[in-house]
Amino acid sequence: MxxxxxxxxxxxxxxxxxxxxxxxxxxxxxxxxxxxxxxxxxxxxxxxxxxxxxxxxxxxxxxxxxxxxxxxxxxxxxxxxxxxxxxxxxxxxxxxxxxxxxxxxxxxxxxxEASLKKHGQRIKELSEEINKWHNKCFASLQSAIEIHDEWEEQTQSHMDWKGLEQHRDELFDQIFDGMLLNKKGVLTHRLFGTLTPNGARDYLQNITRNLERRYFIKGLPGTGKSSMLKKLTQDALKRGFDVQKVWCGLDSKSIDMVILPELKLCIFDSTAPHEYFPEDGRAGDQIVDIVKHCKLIEEAEEKIQEISKEYRNAIQHATNYAKLYAEAEKEMREIIDLSTxxxxxxxxxxxxx
Structure with a gap:
């Protein structure tokens, strides 16, 4: 088998x-x-x-x-x-x-060595190209993060944090159902998505294919999704559960998913660029809607529309630079293969x- x-x-x-x-x-x-x-x-x-x-x-x-x-x-x-x-x-x-x-x-x-010398000048040129497009790509991503921070400032000022906290506690009670394990929980780390030269990509469907329960968090930027997942990680470890913390592909300080293998369960940020919905035939799929805890006024919504446009532009610039970065890197790797x-x-x- x-x-x-x-x-x-x-x-x-x-x-x-x-x-x-x-x-x-x-x-x-x-x-x-x-x-x-x-x-x-x-x-x-x-x-x-x-x-x-x-x-x-x-x-x-x-x-x-x-x-x-x-x-x-x-x-x-x-x-x-x-x-x-x-x-x-x-x-x-x-x-x-x-x-x-x-x-x-x-x-x-x-x-x-003879083959490398033959391609030496092109290797030098490609090294410079790779460095240039790499730096431009990550400068655009840094700009996207800064713009995203402005987006979060708008939503955070209109959040009902007490309502979110109550919602979170009820969800955790549902997940753990009072269970405590007589062992020490083990924490591991993974990445399930990232920006690529073809846009945002992830392996969520492959990673979650054998899990019985999947919780899809729906919420606006800055409204506590990552903080909720970090709190769930802490609570699960205290209860003796093993935890796989799955990190965000754009903000290295944020997490997008938590997997609890012993419960055959995952909970993840199911908003763009990795937006998913419950599937027909999967009884364990459930939406966790925290959008309702953020009551935006008209002025904030208009500001967010402007910010989101800037954010999309920054991500598009990063994607374009990533394509150029990958093209130069591809030729470099092909030369290395030819010289092997x-x-x-x-x-x-x-x-x-």
Whole structure:
């Protein structure tokens, strides 16, 4: 019997820069293979092979995807044996438990120096392009966050916070039904969505496919959705439940979803850009409407219309720059693949099987 595949993003393009949670995921692992090198797309294909190798042996796995390129994988986690295979080309992601948990597999020697010299001038030009479009993309995202903050100021000044608090407490009573577990809850972290060169994307349907209850939070920006999820996380951990905290793909300080595996339940921010509604045939789907706690006056609604237009424009600029960033990055990775000695590559990657 084959195992299952759950999909997450490995990184998110946020208003505070590129965010990843690999340091947190590494903590879950008993064994980590750090794949070190200058990589093109070959490493994604290798990680897919590793993932399907374990799936075909009956293991459940998680794939972590690159926000720049559809179906391009940065890491694979084999859940039941707690083994992580990770493309480790980011300075902040380094092994800390060498000799025990961590093992380095180096692919640097797989690069052909003659081929790299042949493409040297183009590599230099592409590096400059990548840096330019990267900076413009994230400057636009930072601007979008600042505009979003103005949006939140408008809604927050018209919130019935006591009404929201009562609504939240009633919801939590419904979720937990007085249950306490005789153990310590474990907290893990994931990313389910991000901006991409093709707009906002997420893996919500894949992540929640086997959950029995799904709560769809409907609320305006700044009206307490993320704070509610953070409070739920705290309460669940105090009650001994394991919690998966799923972070926002635009604001790195905010969370969009909480999963309680032992209750087969999730609750998430179901507003744009990841707006979903209950599905026919899924009895456990339920809307949590907190819009009713925000009573906007006409002046505020008009101001919000202006702000939301500015926000959409900033996101569109970021998306356009992300496309240019990805185009330059794609050509760079293709050059790296062309400059890779496949015989040496196969020898090095054989260690991973």
């Amino acid at each position: 084959k195992g299952s595949i759950t999909k997450f993003f490995g990184q998110a393009m946020t208003g505070q820069g590129m965010k990843n949670l690999y340091q947190e995921i590494i903590k879950e692992a008993d064994k980590v293979y750090f794949l070190k090198g200058i990589f093109g797309f070959n490493v994604s294909n290798l990680l897919k092979e590793i993932g399907y190798h374990y799936v075909n042996k009956g293991h459940d796995i998680e794939f972590f995807y690159d926000p720049l390129f559809e179906n391009t994988i940065q890491a694979v986690f084999i859940k039941d044996i707690h083994t992580l295979f990770l493309k480790s080309s980011t300075p902040s992601i380094e092994p800390t438990h060498l000799g025990t948990r961590d093992q380095i597999i180096s692919f640097y020697e797989c690069l052909d 000695n496949l015989s040496k590559w196969k020898t090095q990657s054989a260690h991973l099987f």
